[in-house]
Amino acid sequence: MRLLKLNKAFTLMESGPVVLVTTHDGEKNNIMTISWTMVLDFTPVFAITTGEWNYSFAALRGNKECVIAIPTVDMLNQVVGIGTCSGADTDKFAKFKLTPVHGKVVRAPLIKECLANIECKVIDIVSKHNIVVLEGVVAYVDSGRKEKRMVHAVGDGTFIVDGRKLDRRKLMASKIPAGL
Amino acid sequence: MRLLKLNKAFTLMESGPVVLVTTHDGEKNNIMTISWTMVLDFTPVFAITTGEWNYSFAALRGNKECVIAIPTVDMLNQVVGIGTCSGADTDKFAKFKLTPVHGKVVRAPLIKECLANIECKVIDIVSKHNIVVLEGVVAYVDSGRKEKRMVHAVGDGTFIVDGRKLDRRKLMASKIPAGL
Numbered sequence: 614m615r616l617l618k619l620n621k622a623f624t625l626m627e628s629g630p631v632v633l634v635t636t637h638d639g640e641k642n643n644i645m646t647i648s649w650t651m652v653l654d655f656t657p658v659f660a661i662t663t664g665e666w667n668y669s670f671a672a673l674r675g676n677k678e679c680v681i682a683i684p685t686v687d688m689l690n691q692v693v694g695i696g697t698c699s700g701a702d703t704d705k706f707a708k709f710k711l712t713p714v715h716g717k718v719v720r721a722p723l724i725k726e727c728l729a730n731i732e733c734k735v736i737d738i739v740s741k742h743n744i745v746v747l748e749g750v751v752a753y754v755d756s757g758r759k760e761k762r763m764v765h766a767v768g769d770g771t772f773i774v775d776g777r778k779l780d781r782r783k784l785m786a787s788k789i790p791a792g793l
Numbered sequence: 794m795r796l797l798k799l800n801k802a803f804t805l806m807e808s809g810p811v812v813l814v815t816t817h818d819g820e821k822n823n824i825m826t827i828s829w830t831m832v833l834d835f836t837p838v839f840a841i842t843t844g845e846w847n848y849s850f851a852a853l854r855g856n857k858e859c860v861i862a863i864p865t866v867d868m869l870n871q872v873v874g875i876g877t878c879s880g881a882d883t884d885k886f887a888k889f890k891l892t893p894v895h896g897k898v899v900r901a902p903l904i905k906e907c908l909a910n911i912e913c914k915v916i917d918i919v920s921k922h923n924i925v926v927l928e929g930v931v932a933y934v935d936s937g938r939k940e941k942r943m944v945h946a947v948g949d950g951t952f953i954v955d956g957r958k959l960d961r962r963k964l965m966a967s968k969i970p971a972g973l
Contacts, residue, residue, distance in 0.1 A: 621949075627828055628945035628953050629809010648807055651831035652948070653842050653922055660840065660924065662833050686959075693964045739919055742833055742926055744840065762956070765808035765945065768832070769801075769973040770965040773808050776942070776956025779866075784873045785950040793949040 614714075614723070614730065614753040620792050622752035623657040625683055625729045626650060630763035631692055631772070633682040633727065634661065635713070636672035637720040642713050644682075644705045644724070645669040646696030648766040655790050657749040659733070664743035668700040673745060677735035678719035681747070682727040685760045686774045692764070717751050728761060729754045794894075794903070794910065794933040800972050802932035803837035805863055805909045806830060810943035811872055811952070813862040813907065814841065815893070816852035817900040822893050824862075824885045824904070825849040826876030828946040835970050837929040839913070844923035848880040853925060857915035858899035861927070862907040865940045866954045872944070897931050908941060909934040 617625075626632070631648045649662035659681065663670050673679055684692050691709040698705070706713050706722075713722030716732045723730040733747035762775040782789065797805075806812070811828045829842035839861065843850055853859055864872050871889040878885070886893050886902075893902030896912045903910040913927040942955040962969065 624948040627948035629831075649832045651809075651840060651842060652829045653924070655948075658922075660831060660842075660922070662831060662840075689959060689961065690964065693961045697965060697967055737922070739922070739924070742838075742840070742917070742919070742924075744833070744919070744922075744924065746922055764959070765955075767958075768804040768807035768835075768970075770960065770962030770969045772959045772961060774956040774959060775945075776954040778947075779869060779944070779952045779954060780950065781869065781873045781952060782950030784870065785877060787877055789950045790948075 614755045617752040617754045619657065619749060619752055620655065620790065622731050622749045623652045623655050625731065626659055627652050628763065629765055630683060631766050633684055633692065633695060633724060634669065635680045635682060635721045635724060636669045637722065638672035638675065642706055642722050643669050643672065643700035644695050646692050653746065659747045659749065660744050661747065662743050663745055673735055674738060678721050679733050679735065679747065680716060680719060680721045680723055681731040681733055682724035683729040683763060685728050686762045686764050687760045688726065689764055689772060723753065728758055794935045797932040797934045799837065799929060799932055800835065800970065802911050802929045803832045803835050805911065806839055807832050808943065809945055810863060811946045813864055813872065813875060813904060814849065815860045815862060815901045815904060816849045817902065818852035818855065822886055822902050823849050823852065823880035824875050826872050833926065839927045839929065840924050841927065842923050843925055853915055854918060856900065858901050859913050859915065859927065860896060860899060860901045860903055861911040861913055862904035863909040863943060865908050866942045866944050867940045868906065869944055869952060903933065908938055
C-alpha cells in the first residue's frame with residue numbers, strides 16, 4: 614500500500630461503497646461493516662451512522678480513532694460475515710482471515726487485504742442522529758491490486774458491483790477541487 | 794410512477810447514488826445535484842450535506858421540504874449540468890427539459906423523468922457540519938422504466954455506473970429489516 618494524497622481521499626468514499634471500519638479498544642482490534650457513510654468535506658471529513666447497537670461504538674467513542682478500510686467485490690462474503698457477527702465474542706481478523714497492519718497515527722489497524730485505508734480521528738459525535746464525524750489523517754491505496762471494483766449495499770441483502778466508468782471531467786470542470 | 798412502501802424507500806439511497814434534490818421557495822422550483830448523502834434510519838431518515846453555498850439551501854431551511862429524485866445513467870449529462878449552474882439565474886426544469894410533478898405532501902416537485910422520488914420533510918439541520926436531516930414521507934418508483942442503473946460520483950469528474958447485482962440475502966438474513 615502506498616500513501617495517497619489526503620486531498621484525494623474523499624474520492625475513495627464519494628461513490629458510497631460498503632466499507633469496513635476498524636477500531637482498537639486498548640486491548641483488541643475489531644471490525645464493523647458500514648454502508649451508511651457520507652463525505653462532509655474534501656479535506657477529508659466523513660460522517661458515518663453508528664451507535665450503541667454496534668459493539669465497536671464504545672471503542673470509537675472512547676479513544677476517538679478508527680480506520681476506514683475499503684474492500685472490493687472479491688471480499689464480499691467477508692464483508693457480509695463481518696456485518697453479521699459481533700466483536701463481543703468474535704476475533705473478526707482471525708475469523709475472516711484478514712491481516713491487521715499498523716498505521717502511522719491511530720492505533721486502529723489498517724486491513725492489508727483492502728483496496729484502500731484511511732486513518733481517521735473522531736472529531737465529533739452528533740448523538741441525536743447517531744452520526745460520528747471523522748477526519749481523515751492518512752490515506753493509503755493498494756494501486757498494484759488487480760480487483761478494484763467496490764460494492765454498494767442496497768439494504769435488502771443484495772449488492773451492486775461497480776460497473777462502467779464515465780468521464781464528465783470537462784462538463785464538471787468548474788466543480789472539481791484543484792489538484793484532482 | 795407507483796407508490797413504494799415507505800419501509801423500502803431507504804433501499805433507493807443506501808447504495809449511494811448521485812441524486813437530484815428539488816425545492817420550491819414559494820415562487821419557483823429549483824433542483825440541485827447532491828452526491829453527499831447517507832441513510833440515517835430505515836423509517837426512512839436521510840442526511841445530506843449542503844449549506845449556504847447552494848442556492849437551494851434557503852428554500853430548504855425556509856419551508857423545510859424537498860424531494861429526493863433519483864436519476865439513472867441516461868440522465869447523467871442533465872445531472873452534471875444541474876450541478877454546475879445555479880437556480881439564482883436558471884430555471885433548471887426548463888433548461889434541462891425535466892417535468893415537475895405535484896407530490897402528495899410537499900410543494901417541492903417530483904421529477905417525472907427520474908427512476909424514483911421521495912417526498913421529504915426537513916426534520917433537523919446540524920449547522921456545525923452542514924448536515925440536513927430529512928424524513929421521507931412518500932416514495933414513488935417508476936417500475937416500468939427500462940433503464941434502472943443509477944450512477945455514483947467519484948468526485949473527480951468521473952462517475953461509476955451500477956454494474957452486476959449480487960445476492961447475499963441468505964448470509965445477511967439476520968440483518969435485513971422485516972418486510973423487505
